[in-house]
Amino acid sequence: MSETPAEQPGAAPPPPDSEPPETFAARLSARYRIGGIVAPLITTVVAFLAGGIVVGATGHNPLSTYRAIFNGTGLNWLFPWVSGADRVDAAINLQQTLIQTTPLILTGLAVAFAFRCGMFNIGGQGQYLVGAYVAIFVGSSWAHLAGPAHVFLAVALAALAGAVWGGIAGFLKATTGAHEVISTIMLNWVAIWVGDYFFGLSGPFQGPDQFNPISNTVADSAKLPVFWGDPELQGLHVGIFIALGALVVFWVILNRTTIGYEVRAVGFNPSAAEYGGISVKKNYFRAMAISGMFAGCAGAMDILGWEFNLSTPAIHASSIGFIGVAVALLGRNTAIGTFLGALLFGALYVGTSTRQLDATVFDPQLASNLTLIIQGLVVLFVGADLLIIGIWQWRKRVRLRTRQPAG
Amino acid sequence: MAASPVLELRGITKQFPGVLANDHIDLDLKRGEVHALLGENGAGKSTLMNILYGLYRPDEGEISVNGKPVTFSSAKDAIAQGIGMVHQHFMLIPVMTVAENIVLGAEPTGAGIMLDYGAARERVREIARTFGFQVDPDARVENITVGQQQRVEILKALYRRADILILDEPTAVLTPQEATELFGILRSLKAEGMSVIFISHKLNEVLDIADRISVLRRGKKIDTVPRAGVTEEGLARMMVGRDVLLRVEKPPASVGDPLLEIHDLHVLDDRDIAKVRGVSLQVRAGEILGIAGVDGNGQTELVEAVTGLRTSSSGTIAVAGKTMPRHAHSRAMLDAGTGHIPEDRQRRGLVLEFSLAENIALHDYCYPPDSEHGWLFPRRLIQHARRLIKDFDVRGGGPTTRAGALSGGNQQKVVVAREVDRNPKVLVAAQPTRGLDVGAIEYVHRRLVTERDEGRAILLVSLELEEILSLSDRILVMFEGQIVGEYPPTATEEELGLAMIGAGKEHAA
Amino acid sequence: MKKRIFLATAALAVLALGVVTASYAAKSSHAAKAAKAATTFKVGLNTDIGGLNDRGFNHLSYIGLLRGAKQLHIKYKVDTSNSSADYIPNLSSLAEQGYNLIICVGFLQEASCGQMAKKFPKIHFAGVDMNAITDFTKPKITKNFEGLIFAENEVGYEVGYLAGLEAKRLKGTTVSSVGGIPVPAVIRYIAGYQAGAKASDPGVKVLNGYSQDFVAQDKCKSVALNQISQGSVVVFQVAGGCGLGALDAAKEKNVWGIGVDSDQSFVNNKVLTSAQKKVDVSVYTAIVNLYHGKFAAGNNLLFNAKNGGVGLGKINAAVPKSEVAATLAIAKKVAAGTIKPPVKCSPNPNC
Incomplete structure (x- = not known):
């Protein structure tokens, strides 16, 4: 999938006399072009090397640990020579990996889409949560609906809720100039505490068990069907196809519609977009709403796919929206990159789960911390990746500051 | 005027990936002359000067100052050899005074580590008097005009005891009056025995101020000619390589x-x-x-x-x-x-990260044939772009080339093509x-x-x-x-x- | 041959085929594993999202598991849950590997634990702070599930009795409690506490406030400071980590604080005593019992004053000997069952 006609490999030498582009998105995109696809790969490899050093420092064999993690992701299921009980385990693990990948694709897209319009959507978490709340409400209260209608309505309204939540930030930016980073962060907290109130003790949507801060459980008719694995063992639900479809939608909107054209123009250069007759304000609002739609849909996938209810501690502990930022950055805000990033983080989450580590080798205290360390390192290096390209760029600019090659 | 050159460049060659920016360039600068370096954008003028100012290292060739071979590994070395440079974009700190900006990085220290600001200000006044500058050392840089800021940059070089001054497109930011004043200053510098390299692509001002003129084209020096006996047409032909x-x-x-x-x-x-x-x-x-x-x-x-x-x-x-x-x-x-060729093609006129095809569609992307009912047809964009690129002779790329990868002139052609083709x-x-x-x-x-x-x-x-x-x-x-x-x-x-x-x-x- | 097919088929088809093979294979391998498991006794434990180092029931459960495993020389495994997505995979993975007893810690995974108990009827499940008698969840909790619950009201009564004595001695009018979130265990503590205080000092006023949090210390501190300003001379914290803030407030205002769950006399010198809830004992007991063939099938193991599952912590040395003796005497009566502290407050049942 090539993103735009412009991004053909080896397109051109550096611009002879261009000033640095003015938006963050444009600057980043310039950096990404320099980093190519090598930089994210190096990032990932370096993160795992650093993780290996940590594992080694605790007196364990990094290679066998990574082997355990890899097998834990279930990706070994793709190898035809894995058979018997191993294959069964691999299948179960791969189901879990893909369950995690599903919302990460969507929250990653929520970040990526806003990014393509020059905005940094840190509000994926809030948009995800309001989507989840609406999915719970629709899924648990309108049980008389027929299955497909119920599922469709729950997903659609959840996506709409996410769109509203994201749209608020876009609206504020368009009308008052409020920076979307600040407003989306605040909206995250609003979403978290609204959920805390909804499902907390004596909250309006607390579930039947009056003693625990847990929401209602969605009705069977609203659950996404499990198509691989045992529904009772949290098998893989069809939400993964919705997420994959969202990737296609993302690509098509951006590259094959006038909406996407406007989004990209505003993202790279709002002044030029305005000059071109594009309303920058309208695009800020619209792009944030579309972003929120993806994230809200992610919330519905989790609720209708495997979680079925929410407890207030789970609301506070959830970080799907934030990992979405790392997914999008690692994935370079492209469709294919977001998919790979989501798969990496989903696999990492499942692969580093303590259940994958041999209890006789890893002390439980160590195992639980080690998994967090390896995940943390990858997130850290995703950030460092930008830093490294940034430094690389900066050095080059110092040396070639006023360079004007002939031709 | 002494005939022996104060500065000599021999066979300077600099290769950037894909571009031979300087190809065996020889250049000499005499004491007390203004030597103009003339060439189109991208001819290699700035590269050559950055080599001379120690910002790049040449792949080949040598530089001598007053007959002695030198190698520069940084601007500091160049300054030590008496070379000063005034860039197109000034490197001044707006909130500091003129004197503070001038001494920045070369602060005179009185007793111990304390900055002897009084002494600094005095020297700035003295230099300004010598060369006939009208500058208030205590004015804040943000409050003075662009022309005055440029003089501050020149003073900065003189303060560091430069006797060779490189001016990179100095008139680009000036009004005609200010340009005239600048030329007055350059003449008085010349009279004091300073040597000036004057980089420009404007023929009239080169003829106005220069004693000798060197023309660069595509990284090669075409010729060095004395002021006397050249015409604008002759210089233009040397620069462009054809009659203009x-x-x-x-x-x-x-x-x-x-x-x-x-x-x-x-x-x-x-x-x-x-x-x-x-x-x-x-x-x-x-x-x-x-x-x-x-x-x-x-x-x-x-x-x-x-x-x-x-x-x-x-x-x-x-x-x-x-x-x-x-x-x-x-x-x-x-x-x-209404059609509009904006004053800043890079900020307004083009989305540099977009392809030429996308840029050409910037106004009409929302109308047929570029799009129908919200669906965009990239192929039609490309076809349209291909036609305009041919009609308007845009060079340096095709419909899918990033606009930012084109030279300024070709970027402007894209803008003009787009505006004109809409038939405004x-x-x-x-x-x-x-x-x-x-x-x-x-x-x-x-x-x-x-x-x-x-x-x-x-x-x-x-x-x-x-x-x-x-x-x-x-x-x-x-x-x-x-x-x-x-x-x-x-x-x-x-x-x-x-x-x-x-x-x-x-x-x- | 099947391998070849996997290789040759496109991705979606592979997935679909995988469903079929995987679910058939799952059954057979489960049976095989269960058969093998009979020879060895293994215990698994799954934390909730609080993780192992929560200094609360996850941690204490782990301590109890270690003690049982060491004493019986059995194999064990601990899984931690980073999010609620881990509950079912963790529990089913332990079940598939044939762990004889799986301990689920904390109410958050009650539904998942119940579901897995139903799914794996040959495996025994024990739930810390889960009640097996009342049906909290769908599906109904099964015969292979036992709840590990505590008579918090009993130890609440004991510390409340001492609090009342001290209020009387210090000429205070009021004692108070700072609850985290009003879950049943917290309510039982407070109900017992209030009844105990009124037993030793019938005129005492009892206050209670919830911080709505088990973690943020500042919230509990502000609730406690508010109570102290209303005249409380003893503050009972019933809010885990958050409650440490309440103990801090007591120290600051020079009144008594009472610790909860573990012995918190180490926190500061104004800790009067602690109401201990020995989650480690409960886990240990569940393991040892099952090892010896005992299991509260579909029922609860109650940990109370009588069996030492709850009890007083260290009593502060500044307390007069006579009061210590009186409190210990009351504790004996509670253990003997002659005093039955209430499990709900009155008039407001949720305190």
Whole structure:
């Protein structure tokens, strides 16, 4: 999938006399072009090397640990020579990996889409949560609906809720100039505490068990069907196809519609977009709403796919929206990159789960911390990746500051 | 004047990936001369000077100062050898005073580590006196004019005891008056035995100030010639490699109905300061109306109001007889038949990260054939771009090349192609040749005349008087947001220059 | 041959095929594993999202598991849950590997634990702080599930009795409690506490406030400071980590604080005593019992004053000997069952 006609490999030498582009998105995109696809790969490899050093420092064999993690992701299921009980385990693990990948694709897209319009959507978490709340409400209260209608309505309204939540930030930016980073962060907290109130003790949507801060459980008719694995063992639900479809939608909107054209123009250069007759304000609002739609849909996938209810501690502990930022950055805000990033983080989450580590080798205290360390390192290096390209760029600019090659 | 060179470059070669920026260049600089380095954008002038200033290392060749071979590994080494450089973009700290900026990095320390600011200020005064500079050492840099800032940069070099001064396109940011003052300063530096390398692509000023002229083209030195006996045409031929038409040849205008009518227009800038104060004008089909003026006298705001990029506070704008609503967005203006070659093609005119095809669709992406019912057809964009690239002779890339990868002249061609191809009734051209080299300027000028003859109404805004004079059928001078006079194209630069600073005689508009 | 097919088929088809093979294989391998498991006794434990180092019931459960495993020389495995997505995979993975007893810690995974108990009827499940008698969840909790619950009201009564004595001695009018979130365990503590205080000092006023949090210390501190300003001379914290803030407030205002769950006399010198809830004992007991063939099938193991599952912590040395003796005497009566502290407050049942 090539993103735009412009991004053909080896397109051109550096611009002879261009000033640095003015938006963050444009600057980043310039950096990404320099980093190519090598930089994210190096990032990932370096993160795992650093993780290996940590594992080694605790007196364990990094290679066998990574082997355990890899097998834990279930990706070994793709190898035809894995058979018997191993294959069964691999299948179960791969189901879990893909369950995690599903919302990460969507929250990653929520970040990526806003990014393509020059905005940094840190509000994926809030948009995800309001989507989840609406999915719970629709899924648990309108049980008389027929299955497909119920599922469709729950997903659609959840996506709409996410769109509203994201749209608020876009609206504020368009009308008052409020920076979307600040407003989306605040909206995250609003979403978290609204959920805390909804499902907390004596909250309006607390579930039947009056003693625990847990929401209602969605009705069977609203659950996404499990198509691989045992529904009772949290098998893989069809939400993964919705997420994959969202990737296609993302690509098509951006590259094959006038909406996407406007989004990209505003993202790279709002002044030029305005000059071109594009309303920058309208695009800020619209792009944030579309972003929120993806994230809200992610919330519905989790609720209708495997979680079925929410407890207030789970609301506070959830970080799907934030990992979405790392997914999008690692994935370079492209469709294919977001998919790979989501798969990496989903696999990492499942692969580093303590259940994958041999209890006789890893002390439980160590195992639980080690998994967090390896995940943390990858997130850290995703950030460092930008830093490294940034430094690389900066050095080059110092040396070639006023360079004007002939031709 | 001593004949032995103070600076000598032998066989300087610098290779960048894919580009041979300097190809065995020889150059020598005599004591007390102004040596102009002339070439189109991208000819390798700046690369050569950056090598000389220690910012790049040459792949081959050697530099000698006063007959001694030297190698520079940083600007510090160059400064130590008495070389000073004034960049196009000043490197000054706005909130500090002139004296503080001058001594920055070479602070005189009195007792111990304390900065002896009194001594610094005294030396700055002394140097300024010697060379006849008018600069207040205690003024803050943010409060002085661009011309004065440039003098601060020169003082900075002199303060560091430079006797070789490199000026990189120094007049690009100056008004004609300021440029004249600069040349005065350069002459007094010359008289004091300083040597100056003067980088430019403007023929007239090179002929004005230089003693000798070296011409670069595509990384190679074409020739070094003395001032005496060269003509603008001869230099242009050396720069471009072919004959260049420096004078715009245009038939007399055949004027039609007014297509752009502006009445009593008032416009505020971003800080709510009135920048356009009651401008009324008409541009008729088939004429070029030039607006002259010193930068910052409301031209930018006028253009933005006419193109819908800024809301006017009062007054009316009518395009082809139709009065536009006051809040008309750029889209409404485009649809009414306005085309716009913006003054900053990189910030306004192009999305540098977009392909040429996408840039060419910037106005009409939302109409067939580019799109239908919201669906975009990239293939049609590419077809359209392919045609324009051919028709307008855009070089350096195809429809899918990133706009940012093109040279400035070709970028401008893309902008012009897009605007003209939309067949606008009114074409607003704001500084259409800014930063372009001779060949590209010639092209843009010819094209504007062609478009005039097609019956468009062209509003030309430029800071280059020569451009205004050679293209316009009528000239308006703008000063402090008002039209202060109308002149025929036969007016002299002096007449216009005086009007531009508010000292002209009021002509009947 | 099947391998070849996997290789040759496109991705979606592979997935679909995988469903079929995987679910068939799952059954057979489960049976095989269960058969093998009979020879060895293994215990698994799954934390909730609080993780192992929560200094609360996850941690204490782990301590109890270690003690049982060491004493019986059995194999064990601990899984931690980073999010609620881990509950079912963790529990089913332990079940598939044939762990004889799986301990689920904390109410958050009650539904998942119940579901897994139903799914794996041959495996025994024990739920810390889960009640097997009342049906909290769908599906109904099964015969292979036992709840590990505590008579918090009993130890609440004991510390309340001492609090009342001290209020009387210090001429205070009021004692108070700072609850986290009003879950049943917290309510039982407070109900017992209030009844105990009124038993030793019938005129005492009892206050209670919830911080709505188990973690943020500042919230509990502000609730406690508010109570102290209303005249409380003893503050009982019933809010885990958050409650440490309440103990801090007591120290600051020079009144008594009472610790909860573990012995918190180490926190500061104004800790009067602690109401201990020995989650480690409960886990240990569940393991040892099952090892010896005892299991509260479909029922609860109650940990109370009588079996030492709850009890007083260290009593502050500044307390007069007579009061210590009186409190210990009351504790004996509670253990003997002659005093039955209430499990709900009155008039407001949720305190």
